[in-house]
Amino acid sequence: MTDNTPAAPRPTNFLRQIIEADNAALKWGVGPDNRPRVHTRFPPEPNGYLHIGHAKSICLNSGLARDFAGAFNLRFDDTNPAKEEQEYVDAIIDDVRWLTNDYEGLRFGGVFYASNYFGQMYDWAVELIRKGRAYVCDLSPDQVSSMRGSVGVPAQSPFRDRPAEESLRLLEEMRAGKHPGGSHSLRARIDLASPNFVMRDPVMYRIVHEHHHNTGNAWCIYPMYDWAHCLEDSLEGITHSICTLEFRNNRPLYDWFIDAINEGRTEDGSGPWGKRIHHPQQIEFARLNLTYTVMSKRFLLQLVKDARVSGWDDPRMPTIRGLRRRGYTAHAIRAFCEDIGVTTQESVIDVTRLENAVRDHLNTTAPRTMAVLRPLKVTIENWPAGHTELLDFVINPEDPAAGTRKIPFTGTLYIERDDFMEAPPKKFFRLAPGQEVRLRWAYFITCTGVEKDASGNITGVRATYDPATRGGDAPLNPDGTPGRKVKGTIHWLSADHAVQAEVRLFDRLFLAEEPGKRTGNQLDDFNPDSLEVIRALVDPALAHATPGDTYQFERLGYFCADKDSAPGKPVFNRTVTLKDTWAKAQHAGG
């Protein structure tokens, strides 16, 4: 049918360019399908919940795998039992699945754990000692620190020339639990005078007597990031090991460890050390920064602990779980990540782009409904008493296939307070004394009067309806054109049918574009009024909304039923408002 239509040009970026070049040269060989091999991974440490920054990495890695017909692994970089927990493992798996499950064409390689490679890593460490590339150091962390040297001054270790046999014996003792934490470490023998501090005989193993969520008490020595990560990638056959910019300095070490293992090894496995191991390529990219958002796991944890938010899944949190609960879709997050691109330059993305991404997606998918956040009563004076009419309501104008449903109309309605003004400014197209508006999909009404209480507050308005406008269409002239134009259309609810609902309105968690930039303390920019809970009225069809159901409340925004909902007692989170040029103009005008 449209086979000749050229594929839409994908946004190019430096990673795609690297992969395309690698594929052209068959740098990584071919996969089972005989296509150039591409294998990526997302390697979180299970020490917290995933946030939108991680989503960028997940989308990047899985997107590359998908587009180049490769595979994508989720792998836990669980090498530090002191900080990691099963709770985080479970949450991360769930979030990654949620984000990638409906990602068409993605080949998910599976869930892996660095801790499952501890045995192999240990064997390789022994090999490095034998090759003279590593040694056990008896310095304490404090001593290493004081002897690490400085710019131009080499580090020192009195143990680096210790005989291999002695190191081997000590490493075995370390593993056997014969030494307390901090008393020994295994270090790579590289260069104590390197201008790159990462290369000054980095620690490979440290002693940690802690329970590990996966390996239990099987180990009391744990590999450091640099020693572990390249091996994890190698073992899984990762081709492009994509990480963030701050690991740039670690790249020489990544390569050094693999090279050290491969030293003396051969392609066919002949020789004393066996076959060469796979050497992936580390590539760095700039992590995501968002305006008005703090991304550090440490800080997010603090917000949770201090109860400034209700938890990791608080809809105001930039966590995947928070975004999910707020009503963001995986599709929208992926579109956002695609939209912002990827480079090696640091940048700060405007959060409104994330908001635009959900609006875009929800606009096409969310069923429409009407809700009144701040009700004002309208009495239709010429409506037959006790009469109820069912009118057709278009479920989604963007999706005609969604069809229509019936909504009840009566002589007592609620409209939005903002949609009435007693003394309106120019270009106020809504309801005002003597002014006519359209009630969405219902009737034209004209305001005939205002009701006030003793202190002059408006308590309701009166209006008359035009029976000839049923359904919301103006009566036609003899020539078929609309008889009269009404500029304003407002939403409404039948007072007899509207259902009470709790609605949670969110504002940004921080008041400054870059929280903490001025004072150094992000809490100084914390927004104490980021949550507003109101009692609103919603369409009766929403009384039994189930958690996760997303709607557009027409003219207001997108709302998602919260898990706190109960049958007949729905709770909605406002995902994002609709754009509102009227409100914007009002603010601009003062």
Added chain:
RNA sequence: UGGGGUAUGGUGUAACGGUAGCACGACUGACUCUGACUCAGUUAGUCUAGGUUCAAAUCCUAGUACCCCAACCA
């Protein structure tokens, strides 16, 4: 101070010695039974100073600004 990085409209991102393009935003206007969506138009940029070249965002030199690195964290 040593090493490693990065500089393109307001924001983000293309360009790979040959017309600085795209997206978002902003501003106009059109359309509209959501002041939404959609559509059209306008706006505005190569960090600085030299140099090479017919031609420089791109190459060279010297600066400037910002980020990362001296955890037995990742």
